[in-house]
Amino acid sequence: MSVARRTTILVADDDRSHRLMLTTMIQDWGYAVMEASDGGQALDIIRSKPVDMILMDMRMPNMDGIEATRAITSYNPSIAIVIVTAYSSIPTAVEAVRAGAFDYVTKPMDFEALRVLMQRALEHTRLREENERLRGQLARLQVPELTGTSPAMRKLLEMIALVAPTDTTVLVTGESGTGKGLIARAIHANSPRAQKPLVEVNCAAIPATLIESELFGHEKGAFTGADRQRKGRFTTADSGTIFLDEIGELPLAMQAKLLRAIQEGQVQRVGSDCVVPVDVRVIAATNRDIEKMMHEGLFREDLYYRLNVFALSAPPLRERVEDIPALAQGFLAGFSKKSGKVVKGLTPHAMDLLLKYAWPGNVRELENAMERAAILVQGDYVSRAQLPLALQVLEEELDAVLPDHGLEQSVSTDANLAAIEKQAIFNKLRQTGGNKSEAARRLGITRRTLKLKLKKYDLDTEPD
Numbered sequence: 001m002s003v004a005r006r007t008t009i010l011v012a013d014d015d016r017s018h019r020l021m022l023t024t025m026i027q028d029w030g031y032a033v034m035e036a037s038d039g040g041q042a043l044d045i046i047r048s049k050p051v052d053m054i055l056m057d058m059r060m061p062n063m064d065g066i067e068a069t070r071a072i073t074s075y076n077p078s079i080a081i082v083i084v085t086a087y088s089s090i091p092t093a094v095e096a097v098r099a100g101a102f103d104y105v106t107k108p109m110d111f112e113a114l115r116v117l118m119q120r121a122l123e124h125t126r127l128r129e130e131n132e133r134l135r136g137q138l139a140r141l142q143v144p145e146l147t148g149t150s151p152a153m154r155k156l157l158e159m160i161a162l163v164a165p166t167d168t169t170v171l172v173t174g175e176s177g178t179g180k181g182l183i184a185r186a187i188h189a190n191s192p193r194a195q196k197p198l199v200e201v202n203c204a205a206i207p208a209t210l211i212e213s214e215l216f217g218h219e220k221g222a223f224t225g226a227d228r229q230r231k232g233r234f235t236t237a238d239s240g241t242i243f244l245d246e247i248g249e250l251p252l253a254m255q256a257k258l259l260r261a262i263q264e265g266q267v268q269r270v271g272s273d274c275v276v277p278v279d280v281r282v283i284a285a286t287n288r289d290i291e292k293m294m295h296e297g298l299f300r301e302d303l304y305y306r307l308n309v310f311a312l313s314a315p316p317l318r319e320r321v322e323d324i325p326a327l328a329q330g331f332l333a334g335f336s337k338k339s340g341k342v343v344k345g346l347t348p349h350a351m352d353l354l355l356k357y358a359w360p361g362n363v364r365e366l367e368n369a370m371e372r373a374a375i376l377v378q379g380d381y382v383s384r385a386q387l388p389l390a391l392q393v394l395e396e397e398l399d400a401v402l403p404d405h406g407l408e409q410s411v412s413t414d415a416n417l418a419a420i421e422k423q424a425i426f427n428k429l430r431q432t433g434g435n436k437s438e439a440a441r442r443l444g445i446t447r448r449t450l451k452l453k454l455k456k457y458d459l460d461t462e463p464d
Ligand SMILES: Nc1ncnc2c1ncn2[C@@H]1O[C@H](COP(=O)(O)OP(=O)(O)OP(=O)(O)O)[C@@H](O)[C@H]1O
Pocket: 145, 146, 147, 148, 174, 175, 176, 177, 178, 179, 180, 181, 182, 183, 286, 287, 314, 327, 363, 364, 367
């Protein structure tokens, strides 16, 4: 049986009574504690025992805090170091932070602040390790096309890595243009079926009357115009993957037939009496609210659950603003190469607009904007004038509420006001990394009011 190791804090301080005081308090907080009376001893301990965090005094004999910080971070950078220092030596503490310490606290200590800082330091380390782990996983994933390192994107890539090697049916949901097609391709490419066909069927593009024969094939003479036998897409995808895009558009009658084919692993050609076994992995995608469709009787419940064995949702671009620069640069490089131009990038001003815009059309909209920009651009950099009007207008709306322009002259309608308010909220949330309390504070409203507004503007994505 394995017992979870308790988080261990090493207290390095040459002042015995101070050390004792810290030790007692930290033990009270539920951590395991070890002690060292100088930097050298601290170094010895971390070399022999697992330590999560060090609370380190700045001035110690033999090896002082800075020197110890350097030695410890180069030995094991995942140990969080919090420096304890007197006011008089803050500059040295800052130097220690530059050398790799997480942060510093000043003596005399505010214990509650120390406790919060320690939690933050530990959380930071945990996240960093998590990132390293994910990076390792991603290196093994082959999805060169899926750009993005935001937390939302990493989470998604992690899920893809988990589900790809299996035969599990996957339902990919997400707004239009979020990359559902790419996700399906990434799953196939990272599956044992990668060398076998990936057959894509856009359910919205095939007339209802033809979809059955399209999916399952037909016999010669099965219907008017069927002048020869035809293989269906399921058969073409045999031993590979079938990607049923826009599954929400599938007529109810077809849903029943599809369910049967998936459940039984066999298909029946239109006009044929016999069934043919197929070995196909199914990935489906939709931008419709399929659960709602199910409740409204527009989508079969049994098929929904059959498809939704593993659900993946593609995050909208506005929820991963961090990815915008890399995506924009990537698209721009691709399109300018095609048109034989050398475009170095975007002006800071133009990039700023990309970051502020809410991208209702998601990555596809960004891609189109960059394609257009690559055509219009004259010099080395894409500037504001080469961006779509929606982005240029956005800036005027924001400008209009800046105090020095005066409020009266600018805002004409309620709709305008709402748009500006929504954008302001969106910006603050982005600036604060999604911290609602802080965003509310900066907006000068209560957290409760912010929550109500988030609901109103449909920006509220997480449950309470
Ligand atoms: N993470 C990404 N990195 C790079 N390109 C992306 C990414 N996500 C989407 N794209 C690009 O954006 C465009 C739209 O993606 P895709 O067609 O997969 O979206 P979708 O979710 O299937 O949209 P729809 O619901 O409208 O079919 C594609 O050209 C795709 O290559």
